[in-house]
Amino acid sequence: MSTPTSDERRGTKRAQGNSEAAEASSASSSSSSTPSGVTLDELRQRVLSTRQAPVYGHDSVIACDRVVRIFSAERVEVQALQGLDLLVGKGDLIALVGASGSGKSTLLNILAGLDVPSAGSATVAGCDLLTMTPKERLRYRREVVGFVWQQTARNLMPFLTAAQNVALPMQLNGERWSAGRAKRRAARAGELLAALGIADLADRRPAQLSGGQQQRVAIAVAMANNPSVVLADEPTGELDSETAAEIFEAFRTVNRELGATVVIVTHDPMVAGEVRRTVAIRDGRTASEVLRQTVTEADGTETVSEREYVMLDRTGRVQLPREFLNALGMEHRVAVDLAADHIAVRPDDQREG
Numbered sequence: 001m002s003t004p005t006s007d008e009r010r011g012t013k014r015a016q017g018n019s020e021a022a023e024a025s026s027a028s029s030s031s032s033s034t035p036s037g038v039t040l041d042e043l044r045q046r047v048l049s050t051r052q053a054p055v056y057g058h059d060s061v062i063a064c065d066r067v068v069r070i071f072s073a074e075r076v077e078v079q080a081l082q083g084l085d086l087l088v089g090k091g092d093l094i095a096l097v098g099a100s101g102s103g104k105s106t107l108l109n110i111l112a113g114l115d116v117p118s119a120g121s122a123t124v125a126g127c128d129l130l131t132m133t134p135k136e137r138l139r140y141r142r143e144v145v146g147f148v149w150q151q152t153a154r155n156l157m158p159f160l161t162a163a164q165n166v167a168l169p170m171q172l173n174g175e176r177w178s179a180g181r182a183k184r185r186a187a188r189a190g191e192l193l194a195a196l197g198i199a200d201l202a203d204r205r206p207a208q209l210s211g212g213q214q215q216r217v218a219i220a221v222a223m224a225n226n227p228s229v230v231l232a233d234e235p236t237g238e239l240d241s242e243t244a245a246e247i248f249e250a251f252r253t254v255n256r257e258l259g260a261t262v263v264i265v266t267h268d269p270m271v272a273g274e275v276r277r278t279v280a281i282r283d284g285r286t287a288s289e290v291l292r293q294t295v296t297e298a299d300g301t302e303t304v305s306e307r308e309y310v311m312l313d314r315t316g317r318v319q320l321p322r323e324f325l326n327a328l329g330m331e332h333r334v335a336v337d338l339a340a341d342h343i344a345v346r347p348d349d350q351r352e353g
């Protein structure tokens with residue numbers, strides 16, 4: 001390669017100078033390009049589209065964004081939720097699983113309006129769980145969410161019949177008594193018990209019902225005010241596996257036929273086979289999800305496929321499965337291969353020792 005003469009160098013310099021001057025002088029022209037080759041129009045478009053980007057979770061019924069919950073007990077701080085993200089779409093039926101102490105109940109109590117996050121944001125059906133007034137919180141707990149707890153004693157009044165238990169939340173809604181309203185409430189209670197297959201038990205008290213029957217009445221109670229979301233904490237914890245399957249079926253009924261979004265916290269290992277989406281919580285964050293799909297073949301046979309995903313948080317962090325990290329000796333630093341359609345994460349190949 002020949003070395004340029006000083007004139008040639010000057011010429012090159014002049015040419016560069018001219019092009020820089022041209023760029024500078026045309027900076028106000030919308031069609032000219034910036035040094036990176038992007039036109040100003042394109043840049044403006046990018047800025048505008050970022051500004052107009054929909055709010056996180058705008059189309060979800062539950063949107064948790066970096067939720068933190070810190071408990072202080074005996075001068076020790078426990079971070080039960082450490083920036084948890086979760087989106088649940090309208091009409092979803094999901095299970096939340098995780099080891100003991102991972103933060104499931106803390107999250108459920110927040111979604112139930114019984115506890116308030118220390119930081120982050122959380123909305124359910126448009127209600128902001130951090131800023132609700134006590135009055136709004138009461139309305140939220142009566143109308144927006146319904147609960148089913150593990151202990152049936154917490155779900156049902158022992159001295160009321162099944163039908164009266166279901167009518168009670170409607171009565172507590174603050175409407176003045178009238179014969180017409182009482183009739184409508186009784187009719188709705190009857191409909192809900194029928195939808196859950198226990199219409200014939202309407203006049204029994206909880207003590208005259210089996211554990212599974214009590215939980216089905218509890219689901220009807222949770223649905224009484226037609227909430228947007230039903231939250232259940234270990235609803236099958238005290239039931240045998242056959243009865244537990246019936247309870248999951250009851251949740252599917254309220255989800256499919258009555259349109260409620262359902263979130264079930266459970267330890268039950270068979271849950272992944274019962275719901276479409278299972279979200280695992282680890283160390284106060286959503287860590288992974290299993291999505292289950294039933295595909296009907298042309299000949300009518302049904303195949304179920306399951307796929308596991310790890311969560312990508314809003315800052316780009318992922319939680320990789322601990323067992324794999326241990327097995328592959330991955331810690332502190334990993335090698336990353338970037339490809340057009342995927343990112344491969346491999347053990348650190350420069351590690352010493």
Ligand SMILES: Nc1ncnc2c1ncn2[C@@H]1O[C@H](COP(=O)(O)OP(=O)(O)OP(=O)(O)O)[C@@H](O)[C@H]1O
Binds near residue numbers: 101
């Ligand atoms: N009121 C509280 N005061 C102090 N620490 C708490 C409180 N509630 C929960 N924690 C702590 O927060 C963490 C998460 O607890 P949480 O009950 O949400 O877990 P979990 O996943 O529901 O567990 P389990 O499956 O055993 O019910 C735990 O370390 C727990 O000890």
